[in-house]
Amino acid sequence: MAAEETITSEPVSEAHPMKGGDGANSYAKNSTFQKGAVDNAKQLLNKVIAEKLDLEILSSPSSFHIADLGCSVGPNTFSAVENIIEAVVLKYHSQLGLNVQIPEFQVFFNDHTSNDFNLLFKSLPQNRQYYAAGVPGSFYDRRFPEASLHLVHSSTALHWLSKVPAEVLDKNSLAYNKGRIHYSNATDEVIRAHETQYAVDMERFLHSRAQEVVYGGLMVLNIPGRPDGTTHSYPFTKVTLQLLGSCLMDLVEKGVVSEEKVDSFNIPTYTMSPQELKAVVERNGCFSIETITQLPLVVLADRPNMAVPQLLAAHMRAGTEGIVKEHFGEEILDELFDLYLTKCEEHATAVETVTFLVVLKRKAD
Template structure:
């Protein structure tokens, strides 16, 4: 994702992703209130990780929704438990613009959490075993860990002829993408299963299309076709 705050930066071009976080906000608050079990929470800290945070303000919106829901949960609980200190980990690939993200943070005296950046792929382990209380990811798991090799193999039925998406391509191309996603999502879930505490929660927002939808009917397909045509024009 493009860093900084310029016209082509992710920060200036992520309204769709922000809308997804806002739309899921009420559900996220409800599930935290309903599912978070405080009876077994005896630690003085509560750890939260946002996987695929990118470099814009969207992740701070998601963290704010989560923190406010947690504060309400702890303060309204009848259990004999004190509100803990909140530690937030912001994760993305090592070349993400963490500096631009950190510059957006409110002053430490005005935010009810501590924050740290964690570079690395979320398709592997990033935290100690059973160390996270809440894992969150929004509009990030749709990005694959790697390009399926058969897409660039000219001898393969899944050769995608230089295109960057699978709209209008053969069934073999779509299957290659699907197989890669299955591998990736399994790797993500296995890693998180090790990192989450026994009573931990996980909230994921993953863009998708309904079963039976044609690739050409999905708005993302049209968008990537347009981007792909621009790439060809540049070449």
């Protein structure tokens, strides 16, 4: 009965899954940025596991438990998991010899309940070296039994907040974000509301993982962010989400949607700085910071069959169609994203994102 009470008393988290299916506008077909983060982290991931993973956390014979949080639908999650398993196997061989018995691997794929898990499991690699399971629900709350995970991974997911800060939608608040859909070009009050929400969410995330990760276990997180000392307009969201907001205001001018509807719409993402993350980790006290390293820039460049504006528009639709559809309805989608493509062609030449590889180790209490 106590377990049920714990589950039902969780704070409400908004669900904003990526576009499912494998169609032209799907996340599965439009996640080059996210793939770039996974690819750029591979070499550092190998080094981190070789140097920081304590094999003593696993009592043999047993299974090695990996969780990928915010997995979406693939294929990027599968690449990340394969990279992790390769690195763990290499660690066993280098430390204990080629004849050592390698543990079996259990991988838990986690995302919101509305994620397209059907496509995820249909797409599982046939030659995988692990057992797969799905774990639905927000990663800001407990999802696994106590001390059951040896390695937690998450890539380009922790910039999504659990919800839009309440004061941003309150007409009577100084943080009311009228006429904008993001904080990057907003007032100081709006920015502070998002900073506060980020700190609260990360504390929830760390508190949950502290209960689930074994002592000595690792968390390896690829998090979109901005370098210390830069403004909130530094990330590429300044361009991408501001353009989307301007497209919605154009639809207001055309009478397609109401201004009030746009005023009540905000995209709950936040790009942290290493300094902010360190502060939250230190307040939590359950993890040591092993590294926070800026990965090579992920650059979205022209492809033979698709220019940068088209790629950017496709990525934006894959990432935001769900939240836009939920708020405005399906009927505006084509017009909105066609308009967005036109603006990208006018304003976007090359786009790059900043991502940090963050490695945390669970301390012994």
